[in-house]
Amino acid sequence: MSLSPVEGAARAEMEPAADPVKPDEQGIVGRSPGQLAWARLRRDRTAMVSGVVLVLFVVLALAAPLISKLYGVGPNEQFQQLLDGNGMPLGYVGGITGDHWFGLEPRLGRDIFIRMIYGMRTSLFIAFAAALVTTAIGVAAGILAGFLGGIVDTVISWITDVALALPFLIFALAVVPTVGLRFYGPREEVPPAFQVTVLIGIFAAFGWTSTARLVRGQVISLREREFVEAARASGAGLGHMLFRQLLPNLWAPILVAFSLAVPSYITGEAALSFLGIGILEPTADFGRMIFQSIPYLQTDPAYVFFPGVTIFILVLAFNLLGDALRDALDPKSSR
Amino acid sequence: MRLKRAAATGGALALLVVMGACSENKGTDGGSGENRVQSGSIATDPKDSMGPAAEVPGAAKGGTFRVIRETKISHLDPQRVYSFAGLMNAPLYSRFLTTFKDDGSGKVTLVGDLAETPGTDVNKDCKVWEFKIKDGVKFEDGSAITSKEIAYGIARSFDPDLTGGPTYLQEWLANDPQYDTKWNFKANKTSLPPGLTAPDAKTLKFEFAKPHCDLPFAASLPYTAPLKADKDTGVNLDNQPFSSGPYKITKNTAGVELVMERNENWDPKTDPVRHAYPDKIVWNYGPDAEAGANRVISDNGDDQTALAWNGVPSALVARVTGDATLKDRSVRGQTPSLWRLTINTQRVTDLSVRQALNYAIDRDGFIKAYGGEASAKAVTTLMPPSTIGWESYDAYPAGPSGNVEKAKELLAGKTPELVLGISDDSPELATQLKANLEKAGFKITVKTIPTDAKLDETSKKNNPYDLWTDQWAADWPSGAAILPVLFDGRTIKAESNSNTSYVNSDEINKEFDRILAMPAGEQGKEWAKLDKRIMTELAPAVPLFVEQGYYLHGSKVGGIYLSSIFGYPAFTNVYVKQ
Numbered sequence: 060m061s062l063s064p065v066e067g068a069a070r071a072e073m074e075p076a077a078d079p080v081k082p083d084e085q086g087i088v089g090r091s092p093g094q095l096a097w098a099r100l101r102r103d104r105t106a107m108v109s110g111v112v113l114v115l116f117v118v119l120a121l122a123a124p125l126i127s128k129l130y131g132v133g134p135n136e137q138f139q140q141l142l143d144g145n146g147m148p149l150g151y152v153g154g155i156t157g158d159h160w161f162g163l164e165p166r167l168g169r170d171i172f173i174r175m176i177y178g179m180r181t182s183l184f185i186a187f188a189a190a191l192v193t194t195a196i197g198v199a200a201g202i203l204a205g206f207l208g209g210i211v212d213t214v215i216s217w218i219t220d221v222a223l224a225l226p227f228l229i230f231a232l233a234v235v236p237t238v239g240l241r242f243y244g245p246r247e248e249v250p251p252a253f254q255v256t257v258l259i260g261i262f263a264a265f266g267w268t269s270t271a272r273l274v275r276g277q278v279i280s281l282r283e284r285e286f287v288e289a290a291r292a293s294g295a296g297l298g299h300m301l302f303r304q305l306l307p308n309l310w311a312p313i314l315v316a317f318s319l320a321v322p323s324y325i326t327g328e329a330a331l332s333f334l335g336i337g338i339l340e341p342t343a344d345f346g347r348m349i350f351q352s353i354p355y356l357q358t359d360p361a362y363v364f365f366p367g368v369t370i371f372i373l374v375l376a377f378n379l380l381g382d383a384l385r386d387a388l389d390p391k392s393s394r
Numbered sequence: 395m396r397l398k399r400a401a402a403t404g405g406a407l408a409l410l411v412v413m414g415a416c417s418e419n420k421g422t423d424g425g426s427g428e429n430r431v432q433s434g435s436i437a438t439d440p441k442d443s444m445g446p447a448a449e450v451p452g453a454a455k456g457g458t459f460r461v462i463r464e465t466k467i468s469h470l471d472p473q474r475v476y477s478f479a480g481l482m483n484a485p486l487y488s489r490f491l492t493t494f495k496d497d498g499s500g501k502v503t504l505v506g507d508l509a510e511t512p513g514t515d516v517n518k519d520c521k522v523w524e525f526k527i528k529d530g531v532k533f534e535d536g537s538a539i540t541s542k543e544i545a546y547g548i549a550r551s552f553d554p555d556l557t558g559g560p561t562y563l564q565e566w567l568a569n570d571p572q573y574d575t576k577w578n579f580k581a582n583k584t585s586l587p588p589g590l591t592a593p594d595a596k597t598l599k600f601e602f603a604k605p606h607c608d609l610p611f612a613a614s615l616p617y618t619a620p621l622k623a624d625k626d627t628g629v630n631l632d633n634q635p636f637s638s639g640p641y642k643i644t645k646n647t648a649g650v651e652l653v654m655e656r657n658e659n660w661d662p663k664t665d666p667v668r669h670a671y672p673d674k675i676v677w678n679y680g681p682d683a684e685a686g687a688n689r690v691i692s693d694n695g696d697d698q699t700a701l702a703w704n705g706v707p708s709a710l711v712a713r714v715t716g717d718a719t720l721k722d723r724s725v726r727g728q729t730p731s732l733w734r735l736t737i738n739t740q741r742v743t744d745l746s747v748r749q750a751l752n753y754a755i756d757r758d759g760f761i762k763a764y765g766g767e768a769s770a771k772a773v774t775t776l777m778p779p780s781t782i783g784w785e786s787y788d789a790y791p792a793g794p795s796g797n798v799e800k801a802k803e804l805l806a807g808k809t810p811e812l813v814l815g816i817s818d819d820s821p822e823l824a825t826q827l828k829a830n831l832e833k834a835g836f837k838i839t840v841k842t843i844p845t846d847a848k849l850d851e852t853s854k855k856n857n858p859y860d861l862w863t864d865q866w867a868a869d870w871p872s873g874a875a876i877l878p879v880l881f882d883g884r885t886i887k888a889e890s891n892s893n894t895s896y897v898n899s900d901e902i903n904k905e906f907d908r909i910l911a912m913p914a915g916e917q918g919k920e921w922a923k924l925d926k927r928i929m930t931e932l933a934p935a936v937p938l939f940v941e942q943g944y945y946l947h948g949s950k951v952g953g954i955y956l957s958s959i960f961g962y963p964a965f966t967n968v969y970v971k972q
Contacts, residue, residue: 137829139759145766147712149419165709166763167822236844245858246813248839339842340821341828351822354684354709 096311099387106383109376116373120180127177132158132170134177134343139168153361161365165355171365177343178366179373185255186324189262194317196263197270198309202301204271205278212275219268227265228334235261235336251342258337262324270316277309311388318384322377329370345370419712434782434871436504436512436610436915442495443506443528446662447669450953450967457970459672459951460700462686466649466679471632472619473551474558478962479703481616485668486654486675486965487637488619491525491544491598492610495667496964498727498955500780502871504610505666508539508620508638509598512610520605520911525598525613532659533622534637540595543620545586551617552579552587555629560869562612569603583623607914611870640670652677671953671969683707690946691720698948699970701963706944708765714946715768725945725954728771729961731867732778733764735827735936736852740896741860742812746804748933751861752790754801754834755936756826763826770939776880776925778940780958782871783918789929801834811837815852815859817845823863853891863938864894871959872914873921878906881928895934902928 090098100106119126127133138159141149146166148154153162153171161171204215238257239249281287282305290304325345331337332346340347345366352363437443467479472488475481485493493507504512509525516522531539550556552564554574561573567589568576577587586592589601600609625636633646640662641654654675662670681689683704690702691714706714706724714720735755737748757772764770773779774788792800812831816824821842828838841859843851852862868875883898885891902924909920928934943956945963953967 135825135829137759137826139762142762143419143712143766144762145711145715145768146708146762146764147419147766151418154419166765167826168762245841246839248841335818340840341825354707358709358712 092311096387100383103383103387105379106387109379109383112372112376113380116179116376117183119176120183123176123180127173130173132173134173135169135341137168138163138170142166142168147359153359155361162359162361164351165359165362171362174343174348175345175366175369178345178348179369181255181338181343182325182328182345182370182373185258185262185328186321189259189266189324189328190317190320192259192263193266193320194270194313196267197316198274198306198313200267201271201274201276202278202305202309205275206282206301206305208279215271216275219271222265222268225265230265231261231331232334232336235331249339251338254338254342258328258331261331262327266320266324270313270320273312273316274309277312278305281305281308315381315385315388318377318381322374322381325370325374325377433500434502434504434918437495437506438511440506440510442503443509443511443666444663445665447495447665447667447966450669450671450969452971453669453671453953453967453969454972455671455673455969456972457672457950458674458676458696458699459965459968459970460696461675461677461703462681462689462697462700463677463679463703464682464686467652467677469558469632470635470643470646470652471556471629472616472621472635473547473553474556474632475616476559478960481960482957482962482964483677484616484619485639486641486670487635487639487643487657488616489531489539489638489665490616491613491618493614493667494957494959496955496958497967498958498964500958502958504614507614507666508544508618509613513613515607515913520607520609520913521602523600523602523609527596527598528664530661530664531638532661533620533625534642534657534659536659537622539620539638541592541598542595543622544598544618545590545592546623546626547619547621548590548617549579549583549586550621550626552577553628559617560612560615562608562615562869563600563617566602566604566606566609566612567600605911607910607912607917608870608872608874610914611872611875615869640665640668641675649679651679668966669953669969671967675965677703684710687714687946690723690948691717693723693949698950701947701951701954702945703963706768706946708769711766711768711944714944720946723946723949723951725943725947725956725963726768727943727956727961728778728780729867729941729943729956730778730780730871730959731865731941731961732773732776733770733863733865733938733941734776735938736862736864736894737933737935738857738860738862738894738896739932739934740855742810744810745933746806747808747810749790750801750804750834751831751836752929752933752936753792753797753804754831754836755792755938756794756796756830757938758794759830760823760826761939763822764820764939767942768944769942771942772939773937774929776929776935776937777873777876777921778868780871780940780961781868781873781876781918781921783873783920783922785919785922785926787926787929789926789933796830796834798834805835809835809837811839812860813839813841813858815841815843815848815857815862817848818842819845827861850890852894854889855886855891855896856888862894864935865941866892867960872917873925874910874914874917877921877924877928878910881932881934882906895932897928897932897934899932902932 141154141163143149148163148165150156155162159170164171200215204212235257243249287304290300328337329346332344333350337346338344348366355362467483468477469475469480472484475484490507491509492504492512495503495505506512508527508531510528514524516524527541533539548563551559552574564573565571567587570576591599593599620638621636634643637657640657640660642657644655645653656673684707686702686704687706687710689697690700742748761767761770761772777784814824814827824840828840831838851857852859866880879892881893881897882903884903886893886896905924909917943961947954950971952971953969954963957964
């Protein structure tokens with residue numbers, strides 16, 4: 060883990076002929092580490108398949124309102140007339156018909172397909188936003204601590220340790236329900252956008268520590284290198300040192316950390332909604348959908364199957380892509 | 395290669411799931427049938443109050459009957475019992491002044507249990523009541539039960555440490571809701587509360603400041619169980635009650651099990667209702683509703699003689715109703731627990747808005763969202779059908795799915811903005827109500843309330859909500875235990891109100907007083923009339939549904955019926971098939 064991906068990439072650049080799959084036809088062409096990584100990624104079938112799956116999911120999620128219009132069903136529309144007296148969907152496999160591709164939810168009779176599309180949008184938005192925020196905070200904290208050292212490093216490391224020591228779930232369970240009360244009166248609705256912001260904030264407050272530690276370690280190993288010495292000798296300012304000299308050499312580990320953070324936030328958000336403190340009814344959400352479907356395992360397995368399989372594929376694809384990205388950026392860390 | 399195998403496994407899994415759900419759902423045959431209308435009477439002939447109870451056909455003595463329940467029974471001390479599980483279990487180890495002769499059909503007769511008759515109204519003004527105690531009734535140690543021990547039992551219910559039990563008798567005797575300030579049990583252990591006397595070993599007398607014609611009903615609750623003063627272990631009685639009934643507690647491990655075995659000193663000849671067929675009754679705590687139901691469905695070993703107390707969870711209903719072999723092992727019926735959508739009349743002051751809510755409500759959809767017809771049955775009255783004298787009416791006829799047009803007409807273009815408070819464990823009910831009412835032109839804001847705080851929050855007079863769901867299950871099937879409690883405006887206080895609609899109409903209040911002064915046997919029809927009048931004139935709530943009980947028991951259990959009073963499985967007739 061502590062191998063420097065920059066170092067690995069740099070060596071690969073020096074030995075392009077060692078690449079066994081790609082025959083060297085056009086002679087030695089100068090290629091950047093990024094191009095090399097991209098070429099390696101292209102050759103990885105798992106990465107390509109999971110990448111395509113992800114793009115598909117993201118497009119579906121972004122186009123949710125459009126899909127809803129084409130499909131002709133809204134996410135909160137109820138079809139209770141298609142349920143029997145016990146609130147179970149009529150017909151085959153949880154009410155699958157040409158109008159309702161994945162069937163209907165028991166009790167409320169909402170369309171599972173369109174709620175999954177909207178739920179995906181909620182999940183992916185929260186996960187991406189949280190990953191972006193945590194990566195930004197983590198990189199800033201890590202780079203400062205690593206480069207400046209001394210008292211700044213000590214303080215930032217302390218804060219990191221404290222944040223790591225706080226139990227995330229207990230904190231979330233205590234904070235999330237009360238934040239709404241703080242900002243909204245007893246007769247005002249808490250808008251879904253606020254719930255989403257709170258969730259992103261909670262993830263940001265706890266998620267930045269691993270990135271910060273990773274970046275700090277990388278910076279410590281880089282700051283004694285010749286190019287940094289050279290820049291310092293030329294009288295470069297702090298900003299220049301951090302963002303022009305160090306950051307470009309850190310993209311690889313940051314990218315890997317980011318791509319692995321997204322799936323963990325998808326499951327994290329689902330877990331919070333599962334516990335009833337995430338996104339509330341009636342906003343569509345994966346975690347809550349799975350939570351609500353579990354009691355129906357025996358009586359309406361289709362209700363459990365579709366959201367369960369979708370979140371499984373989504374998270375698996377993200378994790379596989381993250382792994383492949385790490386392999387591509389850091390070929391030395393063989394599995 | 396690996397990928398192919400994974401795909402094959404995944405495909406097979408998907409196929410399995412699809413096949414498992416492949417039978418077509420063509421709909422259901424309806425819920426648990428007709429409204430069971432209650433008819434109740436009070437036995438005047440002492441012969442009705444004598445035992446032994448008539449034999450149950452097919453019943454046999456012996457064996458161990460088990461009850462599977464998720465959590466332990468909150469209280470065993472008869473003076474503190476008030477939960478449904480406790481109320482159904484208490485008759486096994488204690489006897490009361492009066493009790494209901496019941497077979498689950500809805501025809502109940504109030505008979506004397508320890509008393510020879512269900513009370514004598516001495517001056518015909520419901521203020522002085524006299525009970526004669528039966529001969530031959532004994533405690534588990536063989537000593538005789540006299541009026542002194544029953545009076546002591548009632549006296550100790552005044553102890554503020556012994557929380558949890560009903561408080562009707564205490565409030566009536568003290569003529570004050572703060573009864574424990576009127577009479578201090580701890581300082582007067584050898585005397586009796588004001589108005590309660592035991593002139594001789596066979597007589598118990600109540601004297602009230604105000605008429606209480608419902609006393610014979612109120613005396614059927616477990617707080618009239620007798621206790622010897624020297625057997626009173628205070629709060630510890632909750633672990634090991636001193637038995638006066640057919641069983642005594644032989645083992646009580648909190649949260650694990652409760653074992654009751656035969657009390658040889660109980661004489662069936664004195665008891666008009668209890669049979670006590672099994673030698674042993676055991677409560678097993680732990681499994682949740684789903685696990686309990688699944689255990690009883692699979693019917694293995696000890697579970698053959700078990701009942702799943704937590705009932706059939708609504709997610710399992712489709713499976714249980716679809717399985718014909720479970721039909722004769724299931725017990726279904728209505729409970730007295732009525733759900734209504736309470737309207738806070740302090741905030742929603744416009745009667746036409748309240749009436750529009752009544753027209754707009756989609757009961758059918760709400761019941762589906764709640765769990766379906768197996769667990770709920772629509773009502774349009776404020777009293778449940780199991781109330782004595784109940785009559786069906788619909789003050790705002792709009793069909794099972796509501797009449798949105800009629801509601802819009804009443805609103806006349808207004809779009810009232812209402813805040814719906816909902817407990818956070820059932821958000822789907824709010825989703826349903828919001829969608830339903832917004833179709834009629836209301837603007838609904840949903841506020842979730844933590845489940846355990848909901849009752850406290852909504853029973854505060856100045857709470858911020860306009861609408862919320864309330865439940866009420868009366869302690870005896872009389873309108874007197876429902877309408878005055880829920881709609882008498884003179885009882886409104888700052889906190890813990892039962893009148894959560896906060897209505898206060900002088901005319902209706904006068905009606906309460908008039909009917910309450912009538913003999914208990916004649917009140918039934920009057921309550922039904924007043925029920926309709928309250929709905930028509932005040933529309934303080936939208937009646938939603940009455941909960942339906944749905945229980946499963948093992949193949950070797952017989953004699954289980956749902957109590958006509960509480961709607962939960964009763965154990966007086968239970969037997970184990972040999």
